[in-house]
Amino acid sequence: MTLRAVLIGAQTYGLSGVHADVELMRRVLADRGFTDLDVRTGRRARYSGITEGMARLRSVVRPGDGVVIYYSGHGGLSDGLQYLVPVDMDESSSTDFRGYLAEELTAAVRALSAVTRNITCVLDSCHSGGAVREAAYESGRWALKSVRLPRVPPDAGLARAALLAGSDDPLVPNVVRLTACEQHGSAYEAELRPGSGRQGVFTAALADLLDASVARPVPWTTLVARARDRIKQQQVLQWPDAGGPSGRLPFSLEEPAEPERLPLLRREGRFRIPGGALFGLGPEDEVRMVFPDDTAQDGGRETSVPATVEEMRGGDAVLRARRTSFRPQGDELSSALVPPGSYALAVRVHDRRQVLIDAVGPFADALREELVRSPRLAETLEANAAFAVVRVRDGRPEVLDRAGLPVRRPTDPTYSNASAVMALLDELARGERVRWLRDPQDSSRLDAGPDVLFETRRSTGYGGWRVIRPMGERLYDGDLYRVTVHNRAGTPLYFWVLGVGLSGRTALVTNDQPSGYRTEPHTHRATAPVRVYWPGDVPERGPRPETIHLIVGDRRMDLSALASREARDRSAHLTAPALGALLQEVWDGARDQQMDGGEEFHYRVWTVHADALPRPRQADA
Incomplete structure (x- = not known):
């Protein structure tokens, strides 16, 4: 297996930190074992250079390889087109549109996905109308100066887009998508440290977190959540996100089996889980608040604090910590913010689903031990109260739904042992809870009626x-x-x-x-x-x-x-x-x-x- 990347940096229209972004990501990826690093900056970041780089990547990639596509620069959203902005964008004409279209990126990534499932796409750009990644200037550390792209004829771009994709084309599978901001939002570059020169805020945060977690199994979802918090604490109105199979560990297909991580914030001196009602939380439910510390010498540690849901305010769950003598990061918890990357885990919720175990012996005993530790499941002896039944036939366990239908094929690996069956039941319990999600009738109800x-x-x-x-x-x-x-x-x-x-x-x-x-x-x-x-x-x-x-x-x-x-x-x-x-x-x-x-x-x-x-x-x- 070879780890490969194409790193594109189009430094145009007032940006000055793009090349620093590309160099930083090149170093981070090299430290992570990437050996095929194709850097496209300067004239190599022209439209022809970008298409050439994507074509080259497709020609060399082999099954099992890990692939990264990274872009830093402006992005465009206008005239019904969405595109990255190469350095020769202003050379566009009515017959030669130089923007690299989202549809072209789609086609290139789809071709790669036919060869390997391990694909990560990182885009540090914004795309709000014609003003995409804003540059911070000396009038203030985070001051904005909107940069408008020159008006270029869209005809050739529209024609090219029409040939590449249809409205019912599916998304490309197996692509982890890490983006710096929303479609109509802004991404920023700034001088993060005196004398360091400008660079992309998202790239800087992501690279720092990848360095800090190199020896720890931290999935993309957690890394991007920490990047969000760091960027927000810098008073930057920018919000990154992760899509696709983002529960994977960086640059791999491995996805650790972890309980669902719930958002955690602190406001008016109280810890809250925003949208806790949607996650099935209610008064007296038990959770654990987890506070990471990336500054530790061993590469990071976490402090866990038990808490109880004291009340619901709107759709948020307000927590009461069961002990108060903790300082995960000095005195940070006495401020209005929690440490970057903090989250909550459900320990015991009121909405527990009932499971009937129609079996005896070691397997049944092991399954009962697993049930005791589950926040969403409990055993019942009444068949009409069970949302699932576990039975053993011909020495093989099987899970049936309310209608008596098997939920998985008998040969499925989820039946290999009690822990695997428990993981299946836990997933089904989550699905059952979400299936019966209701329109709220209390103060969390939205007044607007779309x-x-x-x-x-x-x-x-x-x-x-x-x-x-x-x-x-x-x-x-x-x-x-x-x-x-x-x-x-x-x-x-x-x-x-x-x-x-x-x-x-x-x-x-x-x-x-x-x-x-x-x-x-x-x-x-x-x-x-x-x-x-x-x-x-x-x-x-x-x-x-x-x-x-x-x-x-x-x-x-x-x-x-x-x-x-x-x-x-x-x-x-x-x-x-x-x-x-x-x-x-x-x-x-x-x-x-x-x-x-x-x-x-x-x-x-x-x-x-x-x-x-x-x-x-x-x-x-």
Whole structure:
């Protein structure tokens, strides 16, 4: 296996830190074992140089190789086009558009994914209209000077984009996507230390964290969360995010099995889990607050503090620490902020699902020991109270759902031992809880009432979109659905689509923007088409429940912890825009830790409960 990277730095239109970004990432990747490092700066960052670099990478990559695509510079979003900005952008003409299109990046990454599954794409640029990555100037450390790209004829770019991608093309699977800001947001460069010269704020934070975690198994999701906090504590209104299978360890396919990490903040002297109601928390539930310390000599350690949910304020869970004599990082906890990368873990929640164990012997005893330690599961002796039944037939364990159907094929490796069965039950319990998520009736309810439309289309491709009924709809393997939100309020709203599939796995369907689709006042926005998927490890017996939730909230919120680990890997197959995903995810800078006015998260939920069937629609005559 060879680790390969193409590092593109287009230093244009007022930027001065791009080359420093590329050199920093080159050094970080070399320290991580990358030996094939193709640096594209200066004239090599022209449009032809970028396409040449991507073509070269495709020609040398081999199965099992690890691949990184890194870009630092401006990005464009105008005239219906989304693109990176090469150094020869201003040489564009009506017949020769020099922007490197999102669709071209899609095609290049898709070609790589046909050879290797280990792909990471890092984009340090912003793309708000024609003003993309802003440069900080001497009038203030974080002062802005908007940089507008020269007006170039879009005709050739539009024609090229039309040839490369269709509206129903799926996202490229297996691509970890790390981006510096949202589609209409800004990314920054600045002089982070006196005399050091300017560099990208996101690149600097990510590189520092990669260095600090080189000897520790820290997944991308955690690294990017820490980068968010560091950037926010520098008073920069920029919010990075991670999409795709971002639970992986950096530059590998390994994804550690960890419990879901919940966001943690401190406001008005109290610790909170924003959106705790969505994660199933309620009064008297038990959690652990975890505070990392990246300054430790051994490469970092964590301090764990037990806490109880004391009350719910809006959709947030307010915590009461069960001891107070702790100082994870000096006196930082006495301030308005928590240490970068802090999070919470559920230890025991009120909404515990019941499991019936129809077995005896060592396997049953080991499973009962596992159940005692689970925050979401408990044993029951009553069959009608169980959401799942574990039985042993012919010496092999099996898990059945409420309808008595096996949830996995008998030969599935999840049945290998009690711990593996427990992991499956825990995933199913999470899915069951998310499946019955409700529109809140208390103070967490969102006052704004957007118009919502669920639609479906046949997998055969003929016939148009039609409205989905909230209950009783039949969806077949391969069918498509989409959701449209019309914001009639006077303030922006954010929305997410969560799917609980027929397998019981949960997926953040809007994975291309994990922290929420922003919908401006009096506008509407639709998801790309989503394909109903029958997993290969589920017996083709049905019907099985398929649930679609639309959550609309009044602020950004990272809901990626609601997704099953395996579903995060598969989510790239579910949504279907052309690779806007590589250029349009990330928060708008409204960080929970420093929100004005003490606002809580308010939300509403719209749901479709459908029956999923394995055979295509045309066969159901």
